[in-house]
Amino acid sequence: MAKLVYSARDILQKEFKTKVRGYDPIEVDEFLDNVIKDYEAYNQELLALKEENHRLVNKVDQLTQNQATLSRMKQDAPKTTAVTNFDILKRLSNLEKHVFGSKLEEAPASDISDNAKSMLNNAAQRVLDEKEDLDATRRF
Numbered sequence: 001m002a003k004l005v006y007s008a009r010d011i012l013q014k015e016f017k018t019k020v021r022g023y024d025p026i027e028v029d030e031f032l033d034n035v036i037k038d039y040e041a042y043n044q045e046l047l048a049l050k051e052e053n054h055r056l057v058n059k060v061d062q063l064t065q066n067q068a069t070l071s072r073m074k075q076d077a078p079k080t081t082a083v084t085n086f087d088i089l090k091r092l093s094n095l096e097k098h099v100f101g102s103k104l105e106e107a108p109a110s111d112i113s114d115n116a117k118s119m120l121n122n123a124a125q126r127v128l129d130e131k132e133d134l135d136a137t138r139r140f
Contacts, residue, residue, distance in 0.1 A: 008039045084134055088127050095123050 011032055018025060099119050 006039075008036050008043070011036050011039065084130070088130055092123050092127060095119070 014032070016023075016025070016028060096116075099116055
């Protein structure tokens with residue numbers, strides 16, 4: 001913004017020299033009073049616009065930060081899903097090894113088969129429950 005030459009106070013305190021055929025001092029004073037009022041009104045409007053500009057810049061910065069955070073969360077979500085699915089499959093595999101490994105030595109084949117199917121169904125249900133929880137978390 002260009003530097004102002006006169007402030008409202010400068011205009012108000014300006015004294016003009018009068019000459020024999022000069023301007024009417026009362027008319028000049030009235031005119032300058034109106035100029036001062038306009039000058040002050042423009043100054044107030046300028047301050048208000050600067051404040052609004054500052055507020056809007058802060059809001060844009062905040063929204064930009066929020067958008068960046070959401071972008072990072074979106075990028076991290078697939079990684080988390082992949083890790084979670086891998087962990088679930090790993091747990092299921094360990095459970096199957098544990099069930100089939102210990103039960104083969106203890107019980108007859110039909111009991112082992114029934115028990116393994118039951119445990120496998122339970123594990124599968126837990127996997128489905130975990131997946132539903134994960135999907136619900138993503139939607140949230």
